[in-house]
Amino acid sequence: MDRRTLLRTVPAAIATAALPRALRAQEATLRLHQFLPPISTIPAGVLKPWGERLAAASDGRISVRHFDAMALGGRPPELLDQARDGVVDLSMSLVGYTPGRYPRSEVFELPFMMSDPVATSLAFWEMVETDFQRNEFADLKVLGAWVHGPGVIHTRAPLTRLEDMRGRTLRGPTRMITRLLGELGATPIGMPVPAVPEALSKGVIEGTVIPWEVTAGLRIAELVRNHTEFTGPEALYTATIVLAMNRARYASLPDELRAVVDAESGAKLSAFAAQVMQAADAPAREIAEKAGNAIHRLDAAEVARWKEASAPVVARWIEEQEAAGIDARALIARARALIAANRA
Numbered sequence: 001m002d003r004r005t006l007l008r009t010v011p012a013a014i015a016t017a018a019l020p021r022a023l024r025a026q027e028a029t030l031r032l033h034q035f036l037p038p039i040s041t042i043p044a045g046v047l048k049p050w051g052e053r054l055a056a057a058s059d060g061r062i063s064v065r066h067f068d069a070m071a072l073g074g075r076p077p078e079l080l081d082q083a084r085d086g087v088v089d090l091s092m093s094l095v096g097y098t099p100g101r102y103p104r105s106e107v108f109e110l111p112f113m114m115s116d117p118v119a120t121s122l123a124f125w126e127m128v129e130t131d132f133q134r135n136e137f138a139d140l141k142v143l144g145a146w147v148h149g150p151g152v153i154h155t156r157a158p159l160t161r162l163e164d165m166r167g168r169t170l171r172g173p174t175r176m177i178t179r180l181l182g183e184l185g186a187t188p189i190g191m192p193v194p195a196v197p198e199a200l201s202k203g204v205i206e207g208t209v210i211p212w213e214v215t216a217g218l219r220i221a222e223l224v225r226n227h228t229e230f231t232g233p234e235a236l237y238t239a240t241i242v243l244a245m246n247r248a249r250y251a252s253l254p255d256e257l258r259a260v261v262d263a264e265s266g267a268k269l270s271a272f273a274a275q276v277m278q279a280a281d282a283p284a285r286e287i288a289e290k291a292g293n294a295i296h297r298l299d300a301a302e303v304a305r306w307k308e309a310s311a312p313v314v315a316r317w318i319e320e321q322e323a324a325g326i327d328a329r330a331l332i333a334r335a336r337a338l339i340a341a342n343r344a
Helices: 003-025 041-056 076-086 102-110 118-128 175-183 193-201 210-217 246-254 255-263 266-279 281-290 298-324 328-343
Strands: 028-033 060-069 090-094 141-147 152-157 170-174 187-190 207-212 226-230 240-245 294-298
Touching: 028 076, 028 255, 041 210, 041 240, 041 255, 041 266, 060 193, 060 255, 076 090, 076 240, 090 175, 102 118, 102 175, 102 240, 118 141, 118 328, 141 266, 152 246, 170 175, 175 187, 175 298, 175 328, 193 207, 193 210, 207 210, 210 281, 240 266, 246 255, 266 281, 281 294, 294 298, 298 328
Parallel strands: 028 060, 028 090, 170 187, 170 207, 226 294
Antiparallel strands: 090 240, 141 240, 152 207, 152 226
């Protein structure tokens, strides 16, 4: 081969060899870490379908690798830090697993705040977008923010009135909910949800508060025989949940892939997640019914007593936030207004 032919051929060969690498540079594999087993509602019904939609919308250029049940190590309270620090690209966690770090989001965990999980999730997302993202979530990129369905109390012994809470050792998932349990007379123990079955079987706790949909995967209906629900539109409690992404990883995506992530996230993902969790409540409740467990539904008069007893939790939260320079009363008013608007 003469020199002129070589000079023409070599650049073309280099360009051809580099083409697959250039194409690969425009693809993204995202590692998503979370604490629930893969068969649970959120990973199976929310996160994996969301990843599939990203792949389809990007013609396969975005791939989400799912690491369930803390497969990459650490503890559930460390998940958001893992996303912040780039240990993983994405993490899903209860906001309240890191007590006090995200105080604005706690507005949705106040007693009897949540009246509809989808409407509340849309309200939560809107407040993330307009307020929380630039404040308490400034070191993360929040992609979805939602809440689960009405919180239910699951206990070994019957719980049919406020006085029955006195002295009960109950698990709570977050700071606000453990405070609520304490104010209602129980002895609260905070722990992530994967620890609940063992704690119940060993007698460390007498019961737990979780939504119905979580009970199926944890086999709660086999560990307790009583379940307490509340009459009325407002739930005793709910917990806030976020899917968050490392900010630098999000910014590193090509514009067209970032647009795909944006289109499949936000209000769309938040409402979808709440709908999936809410839909899973009824089948899980049926498991308890078929097991012959007792389901106690407190009437309106009894629920009013619980609301009155829980008022100090709200007052204390307002006092703490205002001491930190946060207009807590305005947050409550806005949260309630957004929930009502989204219900309508």
